[in-house]
Structure formats: C-alpha cells, structure tokens
Amino acid sequence: MKGTKLLVISVFSTAFLSFSPVDKKLIIVDAGHGGNDMGANRYGIYEKDIVLNIGKEIQKFNNSQDQYEVILTRDNDTYSQLSDRTTLINKLNPEMVISLHVNSSPKPESTEQGAELYTQNTEGSKKLADRISKKFNTLKIEEKNLHILRESKAPTVLMELGYINNTKDREYLTSEKGQKEIAQKFSEIFREY
Numbered sequence: 001m002k003g004t005k006l007l008v009i010s011v012f013s014t015a016f017l018s019f020s021p022v023d024k025k026l027i028i029v030d031a032g033h034g035g036n037d038m039g040a041n042r043y044g045i046y047e048k049d050i051v052l053n054i055g056k057e058i059q060k061f062n063n064s065q066d067q068y069e070v071i072l073t074r075d076n077d078t079y080s081q082l083s084d085r086t087t088l089i090n091k092l093n094p095e096m097v098i099s100l101h102v103n104s105s106p107k108p109e110s111t112e113q114g115a116e117l118y119t120q121n122t123e124g125s126k127k128l129a130d131r132i133s134k135k136f137n138t139l140k141i142e143e144k145n146l147h148i149l150r151e152s153k154a155p156t157v158l159m160e161l162g163y164i165n166n167t168k169d170r171e172y173l174t175s176e177k178g179q180k181e182i183a184q185k186f187s188e189i190f191r192e193y
Contacts, residue, residue: 025068026094027190030148031055032101032158035079040104040164047164050173051100052077054161057183068095068190086151096128096155096193098186099148102173103160113169116160118144124155131193132157135185 031051033039039047052074059070071092073085089097105112115138119125129141136159149156161182162169172178 024066026092027062027068027070028073028089028092028094028097028154029055029058029070029186030073030085030089030097030099032099033079034074034077037079040102042104042164042170045164045170045174047102047104048077050102050164051161054100054173054179054182057179058186061180061183061187062190065191070190082147083151086148089148089152089154089156094154096124097148097152097157098132099156099158101158101160103163104165105163107165110163110166112139112163113166114139115162117141118146118149118158118160120149120152120156122155125149125157128155128193129157131189132159135189 031048031054033046033048034052035048037048039051041047055072056075059072059075062068062070071094073088074080103112103116104110115136117129117133117138117140119129119141121143126141126143132138133141138159144158146158149158162173164170164173173182
C-alpha cells in the first residue's frame with residue numbers, strides 16, 4: 001500500500017511539473033556564415049563549420065539546466081541573410097546574443113593569436129563583453145558598426161574565437177577538447193550573467 005501511494009504521488013508530481021510553465025531566459029548563439037558563405041578558411045577548414053560545431057556544442061552543454069534555453073540561428077550548413085537573423089533575434093527578444101566567428105589575417109601564418117570581441121554601443125553589450133573577456137582572456141574589446149551589432153536590440157557581442165591562419169588557434173578550435181572547453185566557458189558565463 002505504501003509503495004502504491006508513493007507511485008501515485010510520483011506520477012502526479014511528474015505530470016504536474018511537466019505541464020507547469022518554465023520561465024527560461026533565451027540566449028541566442030549565432031554561428032556566422034553558412035551554406036555558400038564559407039567565411040575564413042585554411043587547408044580545407046572553414047569558419048562556417050568551426051562556428052557551427054562550437055554553437056552546437058554550446059547548445060548541447062546547456063540542455064540539462066533549466067535557467068535558460070540556448071537557441072541557434074542555424075543548426076546546419078545553411079546561409080540566411082543577416083537581416084533574417086536580426087529579425088529572428090528581435091522577435092525572440094533574448095537576454096543576450098553571441099555571434100561566433102573565426103578571424104584571419106592576410107599572412108599565410110599569422111603571428112596574431114587569440115580571441116577578439118566586438119560590441120554594440122550599449123552598456124549591456126559592453127558588460128557581456130567584459131564577462132566573456134575574463135573567461136577567454138581576449139586580445140581586445142572594441143565597439144564596431146556591424147549589422148548584427150547595429151540591428152540587434154538585445155545585448156549582443158560578436159566574438160572572433162581565434163585566427164584560422166594561426167596553427168595553434170586552428171588546431172584548438174577544430175579539436176573536440178577545444179570546442180568542449182569553449183562551450184564550458186560559455187555555460188559559466190550564462191550562469192553568472
């Protein structure tokens with residue numbers, strides 16, 4: 001009899017909780033480029049693939065918590081216009097937007113290495129960039145007039161994760177270990193925000 005009561009309470013609790021609204025905050029991760037827009041590339045390695053893989057890893061890393069939901073602007077190798085991305089962002093009204101990119105320089109092998117952050121001219125964007133910078137030890141934070149920064153109403157940053165033409169950066173960004181570490185750092189930023 002005792003076991004039956006526990007089973008009934010357990011089933012009721014599960015059913016009740018599954019229909020209860022969960023007030024999750026939305027976080028959008030924009031994996032830059034996609035489709036015919038390859039972005040930066042070296043030796044058959046494309047920016048569009050690196051940032052998509054990292055975006056998916058960030059989303060996967062955050063599936064098991066109930067504070068926020070990570071939404072990707074693309075979850076496959078397709079291209080959407082920048083205006084379509086910012087329309088989606090503004091419609092969803094997220095807490096923050098992280099646009100992921102990979103840098104490149106004209107040199108075959110760049111001596112420049114590391115992440116860079118670009119912000120909107122808003123306190124929210126600058127505060128978000130500051131938090132990210134502390135986790136990633138970025139080279140610089142700079143305000144920039146880019147479409148996604150200019151048109152997104154939510155606090156938005158564009159992050160160049162490293163240089164595709166720097167061997168050390170490229171190997172890190174394409175490795176499973178590197179992608180998981182990046183996702184972990186973003187998880188910590190989201191929780192602390």
